[in-house]
Amino acid sequence: MDFQAWYFVALPALFLAGWIARGYEARVRAADQGGAPTALFRGLNFLLNDQPDRAIDAFIEVAKLDPETIELHYALGNLFRRRGEFDRAVRVHNYLLGRADLPTSERAKALAELAQDYLKGGMLDRAEAGFQQLVDDPAHRFDALRALLRIHATGRDWVRAIDAARQLEREGGETHRVAIAHFHCELAERAVAVGDLTAARRLLEEALVADRGSVRASILAGDIALREGDSIAAIEHWLRIASDAPEYLALIGERLSAALDAAGRRSEALNLLRRVLLDHPSIDLLDVTVRRTQEWEGNAAGEAMLREELHRHPSLLGFERLLAVRAASAPGKDPELELLRGLIQAQARNLSRYRCGTCGFRTRSFSWQCPGCLSWDSYPPKRIEELETAA
Ligand SMILES: [Zn+2]
Known part of the structure; x- marks a missing residue:
């Protein structure tokens, strides 16, 4: 009771x-x-x-x-x-x-x-x-x-x-700027859903007025610019996150690197991913970086990159990735390796959730608002294993 x-x-x-x-x-x-x-x-x-x-x-x-x-x-x-x-x-x-x-x-x-x-x-x-x-x-x-x-x-x-x-x-002299920015982002998402991109852009501007550092507003502003065919503006919005809040780059690494590649800036994309990964190790950013390295420089370069990062920041989640890459390069060749991978996968599942910094509520996917305590921005963009290693 x-x-x-x-x-x-x-x-x-x-x-x-x-x-x-x-x-x-x-x-x-x-x-x-x-x-x-x-x-x-x-x-x-x-x-x-x-x-x-x-x-x-x-x-x-x-x-x-x-x-x-x-x-x-x-x-x-x-x-x-x-x-x-x-x-x-x-x-x-x-x-x-x-x-x-x-x-x-x-x-x-x-x-x-x-x-x-x-x-x-x-x-x-x-x-x-x-x-x-x-x-x-x-x-x-x-x-x-x-x-x-x-x-x-x-x-x-x-x-x-x-x-x-x-x-x-x-x-009351209270501060609600983070919440107010998110409320505007919610309205902007609603406007995007009905195709009103002009209203969405205006709402995101208001979100950024309320909270200059709103990562969510910058991500959405980039998404809208891309939808309107302005990839240069989209890149600009996303690069702002890379410089102001690099720990969140994992959330947009995929689309930012794709947009940079489409603009003929492939090496800039790889350098950015690797540089941020060095300062802000993250399994999600590692995933994007390895995938891009494989696509653009070949599988061997991707695996070498992964091994190097694993030595720098050993983690179960990273090791699981390495075994997956090995298994993909020689499928069915090493049954013991497959077995080990299955065991690690089961262990890694719990470690790969996100955890609310306010109440500890765990979720599978990243969320701007905690479903448990309703706090905004309370999820660090890192998996539990990374949070516990950092602690
Ligand atoms: Zn919470």
Whole structure:
């Protein structure tokens, strides 16, 4: 069970505080009835005996006997939300909202809690409606905007996500430039998909205004230039990545080298690939470099290049490549070699994934946004084996 033990320590304290805060008269009444304290101590007893569900039932009883204590309800509602019991959290916060005697400030707080329940519970429409009501309340504005940013980004409503992020930058002094650049890239990709290259180009310019170093925007700008038949402009965009963020060259090594070759700049392409590989070893860049060397200088040169790199940066993934090259040059000749290659391949599969630098989520293909924690640019363009060797 995903449960925070500390919460159980804090919760009874809140109940006690609330109970004391009710004042002497009410305390005497409660003591006369023998209700609240008994249930409270019964709840504590359940906690000490590691029976959280029964403890919660006892605390609910306290809240029922003492419905005026608002903090008790917040504590219970938050507790339910933390446990993933969103319907119960919603019920508690709705109960608070429905109270006619609730002061205005408490009403906004209860609404904020309710909207959080919906957000965590994945009921995004209701969460959005709640946060929209809070966005003009100075006490809740930034939290509401942050939640709306998350909701719009999850719903891939990039225009409204940009709007929320910019408001947070302008008024809250927060930085969302990386996300804003990606939102524009998403819109640009959408424009490309419907063939509107002019709109896509304009969106990418905005992405680069938001984040000058956006690798994704430069890659896309190059793709669009190439689609429009302007390979020189495409090369320019991609070369900018080679100089500003060379560790990302692996992502575009294939198309950049092809474009340079088509422009009669084959040796420049090979020199660039080899130079970057020297400073930023990467299995993906090695793949491109070996393939281009094989194509342009022959298989023997490709294999020599691979062996040299393997001696410089020994890795299982690199060794797997070498065995593949050997097997391709003499298929079926060495069954033991094939066997070894199969074994290494199985080991290399896990090492060849990408890993989010924020939450550790692993994916087979490179991604600009982590599907686990929704962070942007959190995947280094390197495989796990390379990340672990570097560490
Ligand atoms: Zn992540």
